[in-house]
Amino acid sequence: MTSETLWYANRATGAVCLVLFTVVVLLGIAVRLRARLPGLPRFGTVSLHRTLSLSATAFLVLHIAVAVVDGYVNITVADALVPFVSEYQPLWLGLGTVAFDLLLAVLVTSLLRDRLGHRAWRAVHWLAYASWPVALIHGIGIGTDAGTDWMTWLTVACVVTVITAFTVRTAHAVRASRQTPAALLHTEGAH
Template sequence: MTSETLWYANRATGAVCLVLFTVVVVLGMAVRLRVKIPGLPRFGTISLHRSLSLSATAFLALHIAFATVDSYVDITVLDAIVPFVSDYQPLWLGLGTVALDLMLAVLITSLLRNRIGHRTWRATHWLAYASWPVALIHGIGIGTDTGTDWMTWLTFACVAAVLAAAGTRLALGVRASRRTPAVLLRTAEGAR
């Protein structure tokens, strides 16, 4: 492959990763809220979340492979795993590495969920919420398409989707927490 082909492949896989991980984050919130996607049973939402998570991870592996194989910029495998050690744009590349490391923790604990227990898995799974914005900032800072109309709109759409899902989750969480004391009070009074 030529350096130009690798550059285009790196850009394309980066954009695909943004979209896929955005959908994964939104689906993760939908799973937590027990949202049923039209045409799918409830377990279908969970299966879709898992499948897209693995697909997104595969595209991330391609994105990293294309970046490290491309000879135009010297990015090593170590640069992709250890944050902020690269000579090439250490801040922006380092943020991508941090996002990768957080996602690896989520992936590994998800694969070991039955062995490590639900509490440990759930606590680690929260890292996905940190990983997504860090990866987004990495893409904005290092991406060669940043500022182009199509990438601006794609980024805006992804941010809007995650914010809408997070807002819905927070609103429903607040509503549920307001109801919980009343339900507990009624339950306690009924037990008397």
């Protein structure tokens, strides 16, 4: 495989990762809100979230592998696992490594969820919310397509979509926290 082919593959897998992980975040929020996707039962949304998470992770591993194999810049396996040690673009590549490491923690704890317990799994799973914007910043900082119109619009669309979903999720949580005390008072008053 030529260096040019690897470069295009790296760019393509990076863009695909952005879209896939955006959808994974949206599905995670939908699962938390107990939302149903049209044509799917609620457990179907959970299953789709898990399956797409694994697919997105596979694309991410491919993205990293292509970057390591491509000889145009010197990125090592250690650079992909240990943040900010790379000689090439240490900040931007390091942010990608941080996002990957956070995602690995989420993945490993998800695979061990039954052994960890729900509370521990959920605490670590919150790292997914941190991983997405860190990965986004990595792509903006190091991506060779970051300044192109198509990538700018793709990035803006992903950001707007995630911010909108997160706003809905936050509003739902605030509404639920306000309703809980009122529901408790109503229940206590009935006794």
